[in-house]
Amino acid sequence: MIRPAPHIAGMAAYALADMQPPDGKPLVSLAQNESLRPPSPAARVAAMRALDHGEHYPDPDWTALRHAIAECHDIEPEGILCGSGSLDLIGAIARVYAGSGRAALAPAHAYPFFRTATEMAGARFDTAPERDLTVDTEALLAAVRPDTSVVFVANPGNPTGTRIGKDALRELRAGLRDDILLVIDEAYGEFADHLDARCFDMVSSGATVVLRTMSKAYGMAGHRVGWGLFPVPVAQEIRKVVNPNNISAASQAAAVAAIRDHDYMQETCALTAAGRKAAWERLRDAGFEVVEGHTNFLLLDCGDGESARAMDHALRAQGIFLRQQAGAGLPQMLRLTIGPEGAMEKALTLIERLAQGNRR
Ligand SMILES: Cc1ncc(COP(=O)(O)O)c(C=O)c1O
CATH class of the missing domain: 3.90.1150.10 (Aspartate Aminotransferase, domain 1)
Structure with a gap:
């Protein structure tokens, strides 16, 4: 059987x-x-144009897309990876950094796919209590165990909608061991970008990843485009497990046009x-x-x-x-x-x- x-x-x-x-x-x-x-009307035009060349595989390195993202956020394209939605990248992170004999940790009311991705990878999923439906960084730090290898925080959170400031995220990072990857999932980041400084600079610490998606503020859920900024050595490992050709040419073209239509x-x-x-x-x-x-x-x-x-x-x-x-x-x-x-x-x-x- x-x-x-x-x-x-x-x-x-x-x-x-x-x-x-x-x-x-x-x-x-x-x-x-x-x-x-x-999505932006410009995204539709770009996708239609790309459909005419559908006999070719899409760019496996998302070159134009990575450069458009880098320009938009003033970050380096080398650390950017793109996924078939950010779900793709969350799954890849769990496969590479969680896995059998390890555990991922997240706030109690975290986005449920963090658990799914962790369990798919054969790892244990732990949670820490929240305070007033808001991430409690002290509780997260107290819940870290010797086998914890990934901490997932969506900021703002889904389904809570609440967020913590950059100082709290910095404190969380400072309190975590260096061998724990902190994943800051900013799927709703664009709705909150006006509130305080962005977190992309935290990636240079070497053990922090920031994820974003085109599914929400860019209205492109059906196109399946997510991306993340990773420390370059982490990106190299993640790259090994992300499916090649994971985003269609039409979706890549649409995403580039949508990003440019700020x-x-x-x-x-x-x-x-x-x-x-x-x-x-x-x-x-x-x-x-x-x-x-x-x-x-x-x-x-x-x-x-x-x-x-x-x-x-x-x-x-x-x-x-x-x-x-x-x-x-x-x-x-x-x-x-x-x-x-x-x-x-x-x-x-x-x-x-x-x-x-x-x-x-
Ligand atoms: C917090 C969070 N992360 C990731 C995702 C996945 O988004 P995507 O469509 O990019 O896979 C969602 C979708 O609802 C979400 O709420």
């Missing part, structure tokens, strides 16, 4: 959003933290922040505790797990999909992506009505 490797047989599959609207109801997807608008991305961030504020106010007025955060989503506290499931169920019955958060240890919470205006109006109106009904 064929058998999977024991560490794979023993792990749960990563829970993807389940979004089947009832018959006749159009899908309102606010479950996956996708952008409220499509104004469009910033406008997306501004529209998202305005939508987030408006939604936060409506939900708060409807009686919810809502974590506002610095991302393209809100975290809605329904009080307890049963109420969150009931709310989710009632929304789904109308084709509106938010995301339950039991997988991140927050069963009482629903995560609401800030989507296009029409979708938000439908969702918020129904949530307000349901909350009013519950109070009666």
Whole structure:
């Protein structure tokens, strides 16, 4: 009988959003933290042009893309690696630096794929408590064990939306052993870049990686483009396990054009922040505790797990999909992506009505 490797047989599959609207109801997807608008029109033009040369493999070194990223962030292209989404790079990091006999550590309500990637690599996944749904660097340091080899921190976090400042990240780095890789996942970084200094300079310490994605602020989730800045020796190891030709030529071309259209991305961030504020106010007025955060989503506290499931169920019955958060240890919470205006109006109106009904 064929058998999977024991560490794979023993792990749960990563829970993807389940979004089947009832018959006749159009899908309102606010479950996956996708952008409220499509990528820059320049990205579409570049992708269409690249499609005409589809007989060729894509650039395996992402040369134009790495240079566009380097120019945009004023960093060196040598340490940049690109992935088929940042998921690709998170998986590669776990395969190289976690693995059998080692462990990765993350905050209690961390992005669930950190666990999946760690377990896929055959390593143990540990967590440390958070404080007020915010990364607690002291608790993380206290949870480090002799076999800890990777610490994952998403900043801002998903699903919490909260973030810690650069000083706290520096303290965390300073408190970790030199043989522990600190991974700062800034998937939502563009939404918070105005708040304080960026973290790319921490990479020069030699054991820190900063990840970003084109899926959120650039509206390119369907293109699967993520990237990271790595110390060069770390990049050389990661490179060994990243699939060759992992990003299609059309997606690479689209990403280059999107990065160059900086104004469009910033406008997306501004529209998202305005939508987030408006939604936060409506939900708060409807009686919810809502974590506002610095991302393209809100975290809605329904009080307890049963109420969150009931709310989710009632929304789904109308084709509106938010995301339950039991997988991140927050069963009482629903995560609401800030989507296009029409979708938000439908969702918020129904949530307000349901909350009013519950109070009666
Ligand atoms: C914190 C965090 N990291 C990484 C990812 C993965 O993004 P990508 O689409 O680049 O694989 C997500 C996606 O939701 C995320 O929330």
